[in-house]
Amino acid sequence: MDRFSQLSDSVHNAFEVRNQARDKALMQTRKVIQHAAHAIRAIHRLDVDLADGFLNDARLLVDQLRRDLGEHPDLFYAGYTQDALKEYVEACVTCALIRGQEMPLPEEIEVEPAVYLNGLAEVVGELRRRCLDVMRQGYSPEVERLLSLMDEIYALLITIDYPDALTNGLRRQTDLARGIVERTRGDVTISLREQRLSQSMKELAVLLKTESLNDDEILPEIEEED
Template structure:
């Protein structure tokens, strides 16, 4: 009896895993730039700086394409967070520009990344609704809310895939609260505006 072959195998496996671990750490470190670019693009959208937002999203897209070509498929799951941010930013920009929300095929992302990114986009739409309420753009706020609610309803069935799409159920729970809170705020503002209009008519 001998462990000679086992020792040789374990040594090779150890070296292979060390290489994989180094690649994983490098990937996580480098993809932070993608996440940062997407976060900055969302901030730019809220500031109505669409040109800057689009440029940052394009930069993130180029980096994603670069990493997809370079990484081993076994490490692809570590690209999910950056793809998720990319989907969120790209979808939010499309909505603000009154364009169709892009498909996961056109964004070239994994299905999981797409679903999670859209779930996060609901939160950005909520903020946009509040911004429009604050600036007196009620009709636009209504349209954005309708789309926000519709997006949530389209995503709701994915709660059953929570074991596959990690955090889907938790994000859906958060989105449900956001939708209800936004509906309440919008309804209150509509009623307030109707009351103001009624008072103005009486005074006339």
């Protein structure tokens, strides 16, 4: 019986430690996701300082997660933790690209390649959102820059031809990214055509007005000659 008591105490203590670590990790991952979402929302409003603040808060929490789960790798690689890291990647890359900066690499933000690529795939949707915001003000070179970035991300993703077990289901995210890129390209094409049509109509209106004024000037001269 002493052996069973020893076993009971041992396993209960082990599970209690892991359960506490899990509860703390769940709370931290929720906060990471919240900060990442706030950072993306801020950068879409071009509030750079606010976005940087949320990114820094998320970064501190991610660092804390790594330390707290150092002895619990199974919890660190659990779905909820990796999802939070994916959202963190999405926020970091989105904020950098919208600001015209170089995007951070996986080793620079200390995440696994699979997590990074899944986060990168979701950046495509945020770039589309930014692209549509810019197009509301009219077509501009910024639209082309954003669309080019979306193309580059997709071009990278389609080269990752490995089992889903290694890439965390990246193939599905890649398919979604392709659809987003195609829809955005269509929207950009329509926007450009509409802008060109609008400009042509304005030029035609000016031309017609000018010709009308010239006709008004000629008529009095003809009447005087008569």
